[in-house]
Amino acid sequence: MFSVFTDYLKEKIPITDEQLKKVEQLFRTKKVEKGKILLQLGEVCQYTYFVTNGCLRSYVIDDKGKEHILQFAIENWWISEQVSFSNHEPAMYFIDAVEDTEFVQTDEQGWNEFHKIVPAALEMNRKLQMNSLRSFQKRLVSHLSASGEERYLSFIKTYPPLALRLPQKMIASYLGVTPESLSRIRKELATQ
Amino acid sequence: MFSVFTDYLKEKIPITDEQLKKVEQLFRTKKVEKGKILLQLGEVCQYTYFVTNGCLRSYVIDDKGKEHILQFAIENWWISEQVSFSNHEPAMYFIDAVEDTEFVQTDEQGWNEFHKIVPAALEMNRKLQMNSLRSFQKRLVSHLSASGEERYLSFIKTYPPLALRLPQKMIASYLGVTPESLSRIRKELATQ
DNA sequence: GATACGCATTGATCCATGATAAGAAATTAC
């Protein structure tokens, strides 16, 4: 599955075979079972993950014990607790495996090496950060302005692959509605 | 009011008088009246703003014509449409003046010069970006897990200066409740 | 194949918040 990663890099940044070879040294392949927790709340996040197969997610647990999902990451997506990783401070959320998952990971030193070997990676990183910021902004706005049904429609339109493979209760958690509500929303939409 | 900015810099990063003198050249002082729009939806955001007096905000207008506030910036706060600024793409939101406001601004070239003159500014920038990301994440989570009342309490606790000087309808817009609801929430809290 | 567990559905009920409208209070403009 490592090729998923190298293919990704080749697509995203100009990179020579020689550079690629060096970069490969910096990333470690890992395989985890569904349910495996990669980052605990309060730990300092040491790694950035790139999923090559399967699905990871980040989530919080609120005072009332409820889970709220912040991000999903399927094949070709990055996931991390960026602020914890970058500031070396305790993580605000968990990261775990929604499915059996294969991914590559690197730590801060790896990232820095990566940037040294391929300067264009800095630019890629910048873009990834902006994407992440934008996506949180958009999600916030959707909560300020749209109903559960509208958010669901927008979700399946934006992430068809996720809509297909994720259990509904996880989609509900991501959307900020109860599983019961999502079930009703879907029923409504189906009968129209 | 320029001294507000230079004082900020001196506090945040190690900087010599000489460096400061050069950096000052890169930032332009501006003064705008309440209501003045600094960034229009769809424009590419050219500047990053640092407020020295007054208050700016960023906001979106949804399909139904309602405003939703993303950020406020009072004295010593930065504000910009970071994604538009960084990616040179059309802005997703507006920026305008909530009060008569004085600020300093710089464009991308200015930022780059700034980083060249004071390398520590890069680190400051990184931190600012992480703060911004974290704040959007926290706000999203608050919408996933908390009631209007809880969000209000958290707001006045986190930003007392904002709670004091902003019109309630703006706080309501930021919190994602109607002004009527916020009025009720406040009444409830007062009688307890 | 029987059992059990997690997930999705459905129904009944409740509640926080939205929508609307109208009046009070405060601010701004002339």
Add this chain to the structure above:
DNA sequence: GTAATTTCTTATCATGGATCAATGCGTATC
């Protein structure tokens, strides 16, 4: 200082979504 706007409050009613509870369905376990 008065009129005109804007903001805030209050009241009533409507509703989306939460909660609670029960049932069905599918799939993993032994």
